[in-house]
Amino acid sequence: MEQRLANCVQLTVNEKQFIENALLSELRVDGRGPLEYRKLSIKFGKDDGSAEVQLGETRVMSFVSAQLVQPYKDRPNEGTLSIFTEFSPMADPSFEPGRPGESAVELGRIIDRGLRESRAIDTESLCILSAKLVWAIRIDIHILDNAGNLVDAANIAALASLLTFRRPECSLGGEDGQQVVVHPPEVREPLPLILHHLPVAVTFGFFSNENLVVLDPTYHEEAVMTGRMTATLNANGDVCAIQKPGEQGIFQHIIMHCLKLAHVKAGDITAKIKDAVEKHNNERALQKIKRRSSSVSVDVCGTTARLRGKQNQSGGGKDNSHLDQLKPKDEANFMECDATSSGQVQINKKDEGSKNFTGGPSSWYGKKDPYSECVNSDLLKAPMDSEC
Amino acid sequence: MESKLSGSATNLVDQLVYPGDVVLDLSSMTNQTIKLGGGLRQDSDVISVMKAGRLRFSKPNKYWVESSQKRYVPHAEDSVLGIVVDSRSDNFLVDIKGPAIAFLPVLAFEGGTRRNIPKFEVGALLYVRVVKANPGMNPELSCTDASGKAGEFGALKEGYMFECSTGLSRMLLSSPTCPVLDTLGKKLSFEIAVGLNGRVWVNASSPSTTIIVANALINSEPLSGVQQKIMAEKLLQRVQ
Numbered sequence: 001m002e003q004r005l006a007n008c009v010q011l012t013v014n015e016k017q018f019i020e021n022a023l024l025s026e027l028r029v030d031g032r033g034p035l036e037y038r039k040l041s042i043k044f045g046k047d048d049g050s051a052e053v054q055l056g057e058t059r060v061m062s063f064v065s066a067q068l069v070q071p072y073k074d075r076p077n078e079g080t081l082s083i084f085t086e087f088s089p090m091a092d093p094s095f096e097p098g099r100p101g102e103s104a105v106e107l108g109r110i111i112d113r114g115l116r117e118s119r120a121i122d123t124e125s126l127c128i129l130s131a132k133l134v135w136a137i138r139i140d141i142h143i144l145d146n147a148g149n150l151v152d153a154a155n156i157a158a159l160a161s162l163l164t165f166r167r168p169e170c171s172l173g174g175e176d177g178q179q180v181v182v183h184p185p186e187v188r189e190p191l192p193l194i195l196h197h198l199p200v201a202v203t204f205g206f207f208s209n210e211n212l213v214v215l216d217p218t219y220h221e222e223a224v225m226t227g228r229m230t231a232t233l234n235a236n237g238d239v240c241a242i243q244k245p246g247e248q249g250i251f252q253h254i255i256m257h258c259l260k261l262a263h264v265k266a267g268d269i270t271a272k273i274k275d276a277v278e279k280h281n282n283e284r285a286l287q288k289i290k291r292r293s294s295s296v297s298v299d300v301c302g303t304t305a306r307l308r309g310k311q312n313q314s315g316g317g318k319d320n321s322h323l324d325q326l327k328p329k330d331e332a333n334f335m336e337c338d339a340t341s342s343g344q345v346q347i348n349k350k351d352e353g354s355k356n357f358t359g360g361p362s363s364w365y366g367k368k369d370p371y372s373e374c375v376n377s378d379l380l381k382a383p384m385d386s387e388c
Numbered sequence: 389m390e391s392k393l394s395g396s397a398t399n400l401v402d403q404l405v406y407p408g409d410v411v412l413d414l415s416s417m418t419n420q421t422i423k424l425g426g427g428l429r430q431d432s433d434v435i436s437v438m439k440a441g442r443l444r445f446s447k448p449n450k451y452w453v454e455s456s457q458k459r460y461v462p463h464a465e466d467s468v469l470g471i472v473v474d475s476r477s478d479n480f481l482v483d484i485k486g487p488a489i490a491f492l493p494v495l496a497f498e499g500g501t502r503r504n505i506p507k508f509e510v511g512a513l514l515y516v517r518v519v520k521a522n523p524g525m526n527p528e529l530s531c532t533d534a535s536g537k538a539g540e541f542g543a544l545k546e547g548y549m550f551e552c553s554t555g556l557s558r559m560l561l562s563s564p565t566c567p568v569l570d571t572l573g574k575k576l577s578f579e580i581a582v583g584l585n586g587r588v589w590v591n592a593s594s595p596s597t598t599i600i601v602a603n604a605l606i607n608s609e610p611l612s613g614v615q616q617k618i619m620a621e622k623l624l625q626r627v628q
Contacts, residue, residue: 009551010471010483013511014589018548022595029548031603 009093011223019224023212030056030218035261037216040269042160042276048190049165053157056218057147059091062157063140064165068182071127071134079126079134083112085141085154092146103150110243111141111155114199114232118240121162122194128170128180135167137193148218151230155201156273163198163277166190199240200269201232202262206248213258215265229255231262235270401445405453409437412451425452456555460585462486462521467541469549469583470529472512480508482516485551485585488526492516496530498538506543513544513589515581544581547591548598554586556609568608571620572601575628580605600627 019029026034038056045052049064071078085108087095095101100108115121126135139161141154169188173179205217206227217225227248232241239259244250400411412422412435424430427439428451437443441455460468462484470482470490479491492514494505508514520528531541559566560582565573572578578592578601588605592598604623608616 010473011511012471012513012549013509014513014544014547014549016511017546018595018598022599025595027595027599029599029602031599 009219009223011220015220016224019221020207020209020212023207023214024209028214028218029220034212034214037265037268038218040156040272042156042273044160044164044276044280049161051157051160051164052144053153053160055149055153055156055216057145058149058153059144060150060153060157061142061144062154062161063142064161065138065140066135066165066167067138068128068133068180069136071131076131077127077134078123080136081112081116081121081123081139082136083108083115083139083141083158085143087143087146090145091143095143095146106243106245107151107154108141110151110201110230110232110241111139111158113241113243114155114201115158115162118197118199118232118234118238120195120197120199120234120240122196125194126167129172129178132178133180137162137165146219148220148222149203149216152201152203152216155199155232156269159195159198159200160273160277162193162195163273164192164280166192197234197236197238198270198273199232199234200266200273201230202265202269203228203230204258204262206250206254208248210251210254213254215261229258231259233259233262233266235267237263400443401451403443404441405437405443406440407437410434411437411443421449423450425450427453427455454555454558456553456558458553458586459487460485460554462490462518462527462585464518464521466518466521466584468516468518468529468585469544469581469587469589470514470516470585472508472510472514474510475508482514482529484516484518484527484529484583485587486521486527490518490527490529492529492531496532497542498532498536508543513549515541515544515583515589517541540581544589544591547579547589548602549587549589550602550606552586552588552606553609554584556605557582557584557586557588559609560588560605566608566616567613568604568611568616568620571617572604572624575624576601596627600624 022029023034028034030038032038038058039054041054043052043054044050047063050062052059052061069080072080085100085104087100087104089095089097121137126137128134139158141158143150143154166185168185168190169183170180171183173181203216205214205221205225206212206229207214207224208226214221214225217228222228227250228245229250230241230243231239232243233239400409405411411428414422414430414433414435422435424435425444427437427441428435429438435451437453439453439455441453443451444454445451462468468484470484470492472480472492473483473489474481475494477494479493482490482492484490495501496519497506500506514531516529516531517533518527519530531538533539533541560569560580561584569580576592576597578590578597580591580601581589583589588602590598590601590605592601600623604620607619611619
């Protein structure tokens with residue numbers, strides 16, 4: 001009995017009274033106002049789909065992975081989504097390892113309901129072969145440090161990792177169109193998940209005095225408060241889910257007031273998540289271009305001349321189609337294929353290319369200009385993995 | 389770290405030392421008695437460090453290593469803040485952030501008899517003194533000082549308690565008064581009780597003052613003296 005007592009942080013009568021008294025004058029112990037969120041920071045890991053969120057002192061990590069499975073019988077055209085939570089004992093002395101406790105299951109359910117019921121993830125795009133193969137998305141949430149309000153932090157982490165997750169591209173092949181080829185990321189750029197909107201969870205705490213409402217409670221406030229409610233909304237104001245686990249009864253007008261507050265906060269948080277994801281994506285794109293350019297030591301302006309020059313000489317359609325198969329939006333791809341396919345030859349072509357360039361488009365004779373047209377989809381279907 | 393041999397320990401006092409460092413070479417000192425505190429060990433002729441921290445010396449001959457932790461190891465004669473978790477017929481069970489729950493005998497109060505046993509509810513905050521603390525046993529507490537007088541010990545009413553590291557507690561109790569308490573005391577009136585077990589209780593007339601003081605103390609741990617003054621002054625300016 002003593003061991004169990006020693007495991008939980010003890011709460012004093014003084015703290016309970018003080019927190020409620022201070023709230024009467026709209027003060028919270030860490031200096032925030034009652035409706036302010038703590039500092040939110042979102043970081044991403046090296047892998048696609050891993051995110052770590054820090055909300056004040058609370059830290060949560062989320063990781064998204066995907067697997068090909070058979071779909072459920074009653075939904076043969078939809079992919080599946082499952083959420084697993086792990087309350088690590090390093091986060092809080094009262095967390096035990098092993099089976100998830102009640103609060104772990106509740107947290108998983110809140111996030112699951114917010115994503116599933118509101119159909120935030122487009123599960124139909126995850127279907128590869130109807131009734132045979134679909135993608136199963138699995139979100140793993142690890143709590144690293146519990147300083148209050150795990151639900152909001154875990155939800156933000158789940159959303160951030162879903163936005164940065166990339167799944168491999170598949171194509172159907174074989175004689176009857178039933179064989180699925182999963183392309184590795186080096187061959188085909190992996191695809192992001194389609195998210196229609198971002199359901200953000202906002203947690204409210206209620207106290208014995210009915211008019212006191214706080215947003216984003218800390219660990220001590222959670223121990224003192226007598227009721228809680230989590231509202232999951234998106235930036236458009238749609239209410240995706242509401243969770244109120246018993247305890248104290250709340251008046252209807254307070255609940256409506258809370259929902260309005262939650263709408264405002266959801267907009268803020270959505271903007272922050274999108275900002276962080278965009279920054280991360282830009283950095284990744286920059287890194288990709290830098291990495292490839294190290295294999296081709298040229299100045300960028302020389303590339304255009306070189307490519308056009310090369311097209312000039314490549315009389316055969318094969319070389320032409322080879323260049324066309326590359327996606328025009330990613331210039332890095334062009335540079336690499338030049339390096340691999342032509343090898344040393346390209347260095348000589350540089351001079352010739354610049355000479356031919358003065359000729360202009362007339363020298364192309366109806367060969368396709370890879371920059372001005374979309375990629376020819378017929379050429380794309382040819383299995384590219386055999387070449388690269 | 390390689391061990392540093394030093395004839396006299398003066399160059400290592402108040403420095404950071406690591407396990408394995410040699411701080412005193414006894415062969416060079418004759419006929420002296422040296423008292424060793426926590427974190428030091430005698431290995432035949434040398435005194436070496438067992439715990440990472442700062443080496444401290446107090447006249448005439450006491451050496452020990454001081455480090456800051458979140459956990460508290462109870463020692464006798466420490467003044468700590470305890471929280472009552474249960475009451476038995478002859479003891480209150482009090483949590484002092486140590487490895488084991490401590491016992492506070494119901495008679496360990498000034499003028500305490502079987503007829504006037506104080507009633508503490510679960511969650512009451514007490515300022516107590518550790519009487520006995522042996523490893524493996526539950527520590528014993530008392531609400532009187534060694535001579536039997538109550539002094540400042542007993543229940544703390546109202547106010548706000550927060551937890552911190554043992555290093556911050558020692559800094560707040562050091563004399564001369566640490567700069568953050570000085571700066572805050574010049575403008576605000578408040579009272580604090582500091583427990584060596586990493587708990588601090590603050591009380592003031594208004595909640596905002598209490599919150600300012602509590603936050604200033606929590607933020608002052610990693611700062612030097614001058615930085616503490618600046619931080620406290622900035623905090624006070626923002627409020628007034």
